[in-house]
Amino acid sequence: MLTKDQAICIRTVDYSETSQVVTFFTKATGKISAIAKGSKRPKSAFGGPIEILSHGRIVFSDSNREKLATLTEFESAASAAAPAPHGTWGLLRNDLFALNGCLFAAELLNLLTDEHDPHPDLFDSFLQFLHDAQDAGDKSETLALLILFQLALLKEVGLQPILSNCANCKTRHEGRETRDEVYFSSSANGLICRDCEPAFQDKFKLSKNAAACLANLKLLAESPQKTLLEVEDLLAHHFTELTGRRPKMAKSVLGS
Numbered sequence: 001m002l003t004k005d006q007a008i009c010i011r012t013v014d015y016s017e018t019s020q021v022v023t024f025f026t027k028a029t030g031k032i033s034a035i036a037k038g039s040k041r042p043k044s045a046f047g048g049p050i051e052i053l054s055h056g057r058i059v060f061s062d063s064n065r066e067k068l069a070t071l072t073e074f075e076s077a078a079s080a081a082a083p084a085p086h087g088t089w090g091l092l093r094n095d096l097f098a099l100n101g102c103l104f105a106a107e108l109l110n111l112l113t114d115e116h117d118p119h120p121d122l123f124d125s126f127l128q129f130l131h132d133a134q135d136a137g138d139k140s141e142t143l144a145l146l147i148l149f150q151l152a153l154l155k156e157v158g159l160q161p162i163l164s165n166c167a168n169c170k171t172r173h174e175g176r177e178t179r180d181e182v183y184f185s186s187s188a189n190g191l192i193c194r195d196c197e198p199a200f201q202d203k204f205k206l207s208k209n210a211a212a213c214l215a216n217l218k219l220l221a222e223s224p225q226k227t228l229l230e231v232e233d234l235l236a237h238h239f240t241e242l243t244g245r246r247p248k249m250a251k252s253v254l255g256s
């Protein structure tokens with residue numbers, strides 16, 4: 001049976017001299033892995049190798065879910081903003097930080113979603129994130145977008161962190177962060193207050209500014225880069241705790 005879907009490529013692996021195994025995040029089917037036979041041949045049906053972050057419409061056959069799907073068509077959504085082959089995000093090539101942020105988002109999407117588990121809203125959020133990252137004016141704007149996408153991802157997969165009150169005793173953070181130390185705990189899945197902090201071995205201390213940003217995400221847009229990097233550092237740590245290993249792209253965004 002052939003399935004048509006909208007898709008964004010989140011991973012590619014060379015399968016042979018001429019073929020690739022491509023992981024797509026699709027709108028209606030969720031994540032799938034498909035073999036793109038002959039994609040690396042100059043005259044391939046896909047117009048050349050499929051690139052990570054490229055997006056468009058795909059057709060695949062997926063009769064046996066235990067096996068790889070077979071990609072039969074890939075029609076890229078190239079546009080004026082992204083004239084490169086396969087709808088590659090042309091402008092991202094000129095902004096290495098934004099490109100790394102998008103690759104980091106794709107890596108996390110791959111790590112935190114299951115095959116054939118559709119998340120259409122998350123698909124839309126990811127596509128919007130890629131558009132917005134391409135238009136981001138500077139590193140701070142890219143970081144704020146990345147943080148918001150990462151939090152949207154956690155919410156979609158059922159791991160939304162508790163940020164409006166202490167994840168342990170439920171005391172509200174708003175208005176308190178100026179006098180209280182605030183921590184984040186992956187095991188508590190959220191911010192924890194000073195009173196609860198001794199009980200959490202895995203606590204991660206936050207500056208007042210970083211804690212305020214997490215309690216009120218509207219502050220991200222006007223926060224200095226130092227604060228945004230601190231929040232991103234915390235999220236990279238949290239994703240490490242959740243998945244059991246540090247995401248590869250964290251280093252490219254955080255520098256360590």
Ligand SMILES: [Zn+2]
Nearest residue numbers: 166169193196
């Ligand atoms: Zn508490």
